[in-house]
Amino acid sequence: MYDDIAMNELNPRKGVIINHPTGGDVYAGVPKDYTGEQVTAENLYAVILGDKSAVKGGSGKVVDSKPNDRIFIYYSDHGGPGVLGMPNMPYLYANDFIEVLKKKHASGTYKEMVIYVEACESGSVFEGLMPDDLDIYVTTASNAEESSWGTYCPGMDPPPPPEYITCLGDLYSVAWMEDSESHNLKRETVEQQYQQVKDRTSNFNTYNAGSHVMEYGNKSIKSEKLCLYQGFDRQLKTCLQTGTT
Numbered sequence: 001m002y003d004d005i006a007m008n009e010l011n012p013r014k015g016v017i018i019n020h021p022t023g024g025d026v027y028a029g030v031p032k033d034y035t036g037e038q039v040t041a042e043n044l045y046a047v048i049l050g051d052k053s054a055v056k057g058g059s060g061k062v063v064d065s066k067p068n069d070r071i072f073i074y075y076s077d078h079g080g081p082g083v084l085g086m087p088n089m090p091y092l093y094a095n096d097f098i099e100v101l102k103k104k105h106a107s108g109t110y111k112e113m114v115i116y117v118e119a120c121e122s123g124s125v126f127e128g129l130m131p132d133d134l135d136i137y138v139t140t141a142s143n144a145e146e147s148s149w150g151t152y153c154p155g156m157d158p159p160p161p162p163e164y165i166t167c168l169g170d171l172y173s174v175a176w177m178e179d180s181e182s183h184n185l186k187r188e189t190v191e192q193q194y195q196q197v198k199d200r201t202s203n204f205n206t207y208n209a210g211s212h213v214m215e216y217g218n219k220s221i222k223s224e225k226l227c228l229y230q231g232f233d234r235q236l237k238t239c240l241q242t243g244t245t
Contacts, residue, residue: 001030003032003035003036004036005017005027006027010166012161012164018161019168019169020168020169020174021152021159021161023168033059033061034055034057034058034059035058037057038058040086041086041090041091041092041096042056043056043057044086045097047061047063048063048073048104049063049103050062050063050065066110067108067109068111069109069111070111070112070229071112071113071229072113072114073114075115075117075118075119076170077118077119079117079120079124079125080120080121080124081124081144082094082095083124084097084117084122092125094129095129098129098130098131101113102131105136111135112136112218112224113134113135113136114138114190115136115137116138116139116140117139117140118141118170118173119141119142119148120146120147121143121144121145121147122141122142122214123140123142123214123216125140126138126140126216127144127214130216132217133218135218136218137221137222138215139197139214140213140214140216141201141211141213142172142211142213142214143211143212143214147211148201149201149209149211150169150171151167151169151170152168152169152174153166153167153168154166171203171209171211172197172201172211175200176197179196179197179200180193183226185225185227185230186227186239189222189223190224190226190229191223193226194213194222227239
């Protein structure tokens with residue numbers, strides 16, 4: 001992460017980040033492997049590919065995955081037609097990113113992957129480009145032509161605390177995070193979360209300050225439990241055991 005929020009002069013609670021009007025600090029204790037000028041498309045690609053020799057700066061940590069591992073990637077930034085924002089140039093371009101995913105697949109170093117992307121026009125990064133044979137399932141906050149939206153903004157209900165002059169989160173991102181926090185990830189499937197997030201992000205099919213959540217890639221992954229991707233437990237057998245509500 002770029003790490004420019006917590007100590008920003010415009011942050012009314014220095015050192016603290018919240019993403020809900022009554023929420024607690026979501027910043028404390030978060031590992032920061034790459035920040036500031038280290039947040040680049042080049043480093044992102046190297047991290048995904050597990051190429052320790054290609055990363056520049058930071059902790060040097062990469063996705064050193066094995067053939068039976070599952071990977072979850074969440075990406076949030078600005079976006080435009082065929083491009084995702086990066087705090088340092090160059091941007092992340094659709095063709096480059098898809099090629100990285102193809103290369104990762106060819107390396108045989110993962111079983112399946114789920115990618116969530118928060119950005120305006122984020123569907124354009126995958127529309128007509130994302131193969132369905134890479135064992136990767138993608139959802140995006142918007143289609144190829146529309147903006148994605150913020151939530152918990154001044155004037156909304158509920159609004160942020162009165163000292164904040166900004167939105168506390170992005171609608172799609174808050175939707176999936178709050179869905180995960182409120183459900184048993186041993187029981188909920190990727191498909192169920194997709195439907196919940198799709199409904200909330202569309203503002204319940206009104207699209208008033210809402211957008212179309214899109215999906216790409218291998219959709220058979222949707223039947224799997226979320227705990228396989230969102231870190232419920234390191235032990236696969238524990239994740240797949242029947243949970244309780």
